Amino acid sequence: MEALRKTSFLLGVLLLLSVAATLADAKVHFHDFVVQAAKVKRLCKTHNTITVNGQYPGPTLEVNDGDTLVVNVVNRARYNVTIHWHGIRQLRTGWADGPEFVTQCPIGPGGSYTYRFTIQGQEGTLWWHAHSSWLRATVYGALIIHPKEGASYPFAKPKRETPILLGEWWDANPIDVVREATRTGAAPNVSDAYTINGQPGDLYNCSSKDTVIVPIDSGETHLLRVINAALNQELFFTVANHRFTVVGADASYLKPFTTSVIMLGPGQTTDVLISGDQLPARYYMAARAYQSAQGAPFDNTTTTAILEYKSAPCPAKGISSNPVMPALPAFNDTATVTAFTRSFRSLKKVEVPTVVDESLFFTVGLGLFSCPKNFHPSRCQGPNGTRFTASMNNFSFVLPSTFSILQAHKQGVPGVFTTDFPANPPVQFDYTGNVSRSLWQPVPATKVYKLKFGSRVQLVLQGTNIQTAENHPIHIHGYDFYILATGFGNFNSRTDTAKFNLIDPPMRNTIGVPVNGWAVIRFVADNPGAWLMHCHLDVHITWGLAMVFLVENGVGELQSLQPPPADLPPC
Ligand SMILES: *[C@@H]1O[C@H](CO)[C@@H](O)[C@H](O)[C@H]1NC(C)=O
Ligand SMILES: *[C@@H]1O[C@H](CO)[C@@H](O)[C@H](O)[C@H]1NC(C)=O
Ligand SMILES: *[C@@H]1O[C@H](CO)[C@@H](O)[C@H](O)[C@H]1NC(C)=O
Numbered sequence: 001m002e003a004l005r006k007t008s009f010l011l012g013v014l015l016l017l018s019v020a021a022t023l024a025d026a027k028v029h030f031h032d033f034v035v036q037a038a039k040v041k042r043l044c045k046t047h048n049t050i051t052v053n054g055q056y057p058g059p060t061l062e063v064n065d066g067d068t069l070v071v072n073v074v075n076r077a078r079y080n081v082t083i084h085w086h087g088i089r090q091l092r093t094g095w096a097d098g099p100e101f102v103t104q105c106p107i108g109p110g111g112s113y114t115y116r117f118t119i120q121g122q123e124g125t126l127w128w129h130a131h132s133s134w135l136r137a138t139v140y141g142a143l144i145i146h147p148k149e150g151a152s153y154p155f156a157k158p159k160r161e162t163p164i165l166l167g168e169w170w171d172a173n174p175i176d177v178v179r180e181a182t183r184t185g186a187a188p189n190v191s192d193a194y195t196i197n198g199q200p201g202d203l204y205n206c207s208s209k210d211t212v213i214v215p216i217d218s219g220e221t222h223l224l225r226v227i228n229a230a231l232n233q234e235l236f237f238t239v240a241n242h243r244f245t246v247v248g249a250d251a252s253y254l255k256p257f258t259t260s261v262i263m264l265g266p267g268q269t270t271d272v273l274i275s276g277d278q279l280p281a282r283y284y285m286a287a288r289a290y291q292s293a294q295g296a297p298f299d300n301t302t303t304t305a306i307l308e309y310k311s312a313p314c315p316a317k318g319i320s321s322n323p324v325m326p327a328l329p330a331f332n333d334t335a336t337v338t339a340f341t342r343s344f345r346s347l348k349k350v351e352v353p354t355v356v357d358e359s360l361f362f363t364v365g366l367g368l369f370s371c372p373k374n375f376h377p378s379r380c381q382g383p384n385g386t387r388f389t390a391s392m393n394n395f396s397f398v399l400p401s402t403f404s405i406l407q408a409h410k411q412g413v414p415g416v417f418t419t420d421f422p423a424n425p426p427v428q429f430d431y432t433g434n435v436s437r438s439l440w441q442p443v444p445a446t447k448v449y450k451l452k453f454g455s456r457v458q459l460v461l462q463g464t465n466i467q468t469a470e471n472h473p474i475h476i477h478g479y480d481f482y483i484l485a486t487g488f489g490n491f492n493s494r495t496d497t498a499k500f501n502l503i504d505p506p507m508r509n510t511i512g513v514p515v516n517g518w519a520v521i522r523f524v525a526d527n528p529g530a531w532l533m534h535c536h537l538d539v540h541i542t543w544g545l546a547m548v549f550l551v552e553n554g555v556g557e558l559q560s561l562q563p564p565p566a567d568l569p570p571c
């Protein structure tokens with residue numbers, strides 16, 4: 001008895017010491033984000049661009065795993081705004097996740113809200129962005145999570161690290177662009193340029209003197225933290241004459257592999273090492289579209305930055321030193337994308353749930369609404385006098401406007417959403433075949449799917465060929481998931497289950513569901529809250545390619561959502 005008491009006393013002391021040690025290491029970072037219009041000149045023209053703190057892209061946040069971020073967002077713009085911390089698990093802090101009308105009402109003009117959350121067991125590159133209308137076109141920045149103080153990377157420490165934010169620029173106000181599309185029902189205008197760290201680069205007019213320069217020394221290793229922050233376009237990225245060693249994606253480490261080109265959907269990040277092993281000179285790094293949808297208009301321009309050896313001859317001295325231009329894959333090079341994504345393996349063997357409590361099958365794709373008689377033709381400018389739409393399991397997601405889903409759930413407010421999102425498509429059909437027109441029109445609704453705390457979820461995401469088949473980058477808030485397999489055509493549970501990687505599947509927060517194909521993911525619903533799952537092409541979320549998982553509390557405080565912060569914006 002005495003011995004037992006002694007042991008438990010010792011254990012208690014040890015526990016206290018370890019808590020104290022964790023507390024001593026972990027830091028709290030305070031930031032002010034003022035959302036405000038600022039003059040930004042690109043492509044020869046100045047715009048009143050919505051920014052954070054007047055910066056475009058916005059500030060880079062750097063933390064260590066275990067740290068807490070406290071970001072006070074003040075809205076001095078004329079639009080509603082929210083900020084989402086893309087890929088952060090937000091364990092028990094769902095109120096800080098950000099998507100408007102899902103976890104909070106937006107911060108109105110003149111309002112403010114403080115996002116507070118702790119990073120728990122995540123390392124690598126993530127980012128933050130606005131999650132209201134299309135403000136994220138210009139309201140975004142990098143969020144870099146270093147290993148805990150004293151811990152190291154699972155690869156040799158690179159000499160330098162540079163975030164590479166790929167973006168998309170309209171020679172217009174992006175809010176006007178989406179509002180026009182919503183009014184007409186047509187596809188929104190495509191962008192006029194892509195950007196690297198906010199600059200289009202010298203293949204565009206009026207852009208050469210501002211082209212981003214990334215320095216490198218001969219012999220050194222450089223970590224590029226590549227983030228696709230573009231609104232509507234999947235992008236290839238490459239550097240002339242250099243190869244990448246891919247070491248991580250979406251803040252999860254990977255078994256290193258080499259490639260000359262990477263592809264990222266909006267929302268995805270990829271960490272790559274490059275070595276200064278080429279002749280000292282200037283080399284373009286370049287990004288341009290991966291366009292999987294056939295026949296749809298897209299921005300086919302190329303953005304560049306320059307990888308510059310510090311020992312290279314100085315161009316200002318009149319020596320012509322045009323950077324070397326890399327070859328880029330064809331816009332529709334799905335084979336290259338498939339080879340790249342199939343190279344992903346988690347660095348270590350992982351614990352994939354082998355028993356599944358919830359076996360879900362969701363179709364993802366576009367659709368068309370036919371126009372009722374009372375609609376003015378100017379509002380029906382989609383194909384053949386229709387309006388564009390998109391859906392999951394034939395429901396086109398409609399955001400509430402009077403409450404957030406999380407608030408309505410916690411306060412028991414009826415009439416904001418229903419809990420009958422279907423576990424399977426209401427109608428089974430040849431998803432990737434020639435789909436009958438009678439199936440093209442989904443139903444608008446605000447439906448959630450309830451999950452018990454701790455349930456082990458398998459989700460088949462099945463792309464459809466309705467209107468146009470396309471690769472959809474599907475993102476889940478509040479969770480990382482394992483990607484067990486991807487394939488083309490219709491998922492077949494009898495034959496495709498054998499292809500599942502249950503040993504070292506990659507973990508991500510955004511999965512590119514192959515064009516005319518499928519992806520199977522698994523996760524454990526261990527984070528209570530209302531979690532949006534959506535296509536990260538903003539044009540598709542605008543059309544309704546989304547749904548919400550409502551994850552219930554488990555047992556006790558540690559398995560329950562925290563109470564809402566006092567300054568949560570009202571609707
Ligand atoms: C979209 O493009 C059309 C055609 O170029 C143009 O007339 C229109 O003004 C653009 N809309 C916006 C909101 O920029
Ligand atoms: C650059 O400007 C010229 C002259 O105004 C114009 O003809 C050309 O289309 C522009 N190029 C691009 C890529 O915008
Ligand atoms: C981009 O599209 C325009 C018009 O659709 C076309 O004229 C041009 O050749 C295309 N550029 C590339 C690089 O494919």
Ligand SMILES: *[C@@H]1O[C@H](CO)[C@@H](O)[C@H](O)[C@H]1NC(C)=O
Pocket residue numbers: 330332
């Ligand atoms: C890709 O585009 C090229 C030319 O635009 C076309 O010839 C080819 O068939 C396309 N490939 C696929 C797989 O769609």
Ligand SMILES: *[C@@H]1O[C@H](CO)[C@@H](O)[C@H](O)[C@H]1NC(C)=O
Pocket residue numbers: 383384
């Ligand atoms: C428009 O309708 C015609 C005739 O029904 C059809 O052949 C065509 O494919 C339709 N176009 C689109 C873009 O749906």
Ligand SMILES: *[C@@H]1O[C@H](CO)[C@@H](O)[C@H](O)[C@H]1NC(C)=O
Pocket residue numbers: 434435436
């Ligand atoms: C798809 O089906 C429709 C009607 O069933 C038919 O008219 C059309 O020719 C088919 N298209 C293809 C490409 O098979």
Ligand SMILES: *[C@@H]1O[C@H](CO)[C@@H](O)[C@H](O)[C@H]1NC(C)=O
Pocket residue numbers: 394426427438439440441442443
């Ligand atoms: C979606 O639901 C509508 C309305 O019930 C129906 O007309 C359509 O065929 C359905 N489509 C699919 C793919 O289930």
Ligand SMILES: *[C@@H]1O[C@H](CO)[C@@H](O)[C@H](O)[C@H]1NC(C)=O
Pocket residue numbers: 080105106108401570571
């Ligand atoms: C801004 O948010 C309020 C709720 O807080 C909502 O009623 C209003 O419609 C929103 N405005 C826009 C333009 O979305």
Ligand SMILES: [Cu+2]
Pocket residue numbers: 471472473535536537540545
């Ligand atoms: Cu999509």
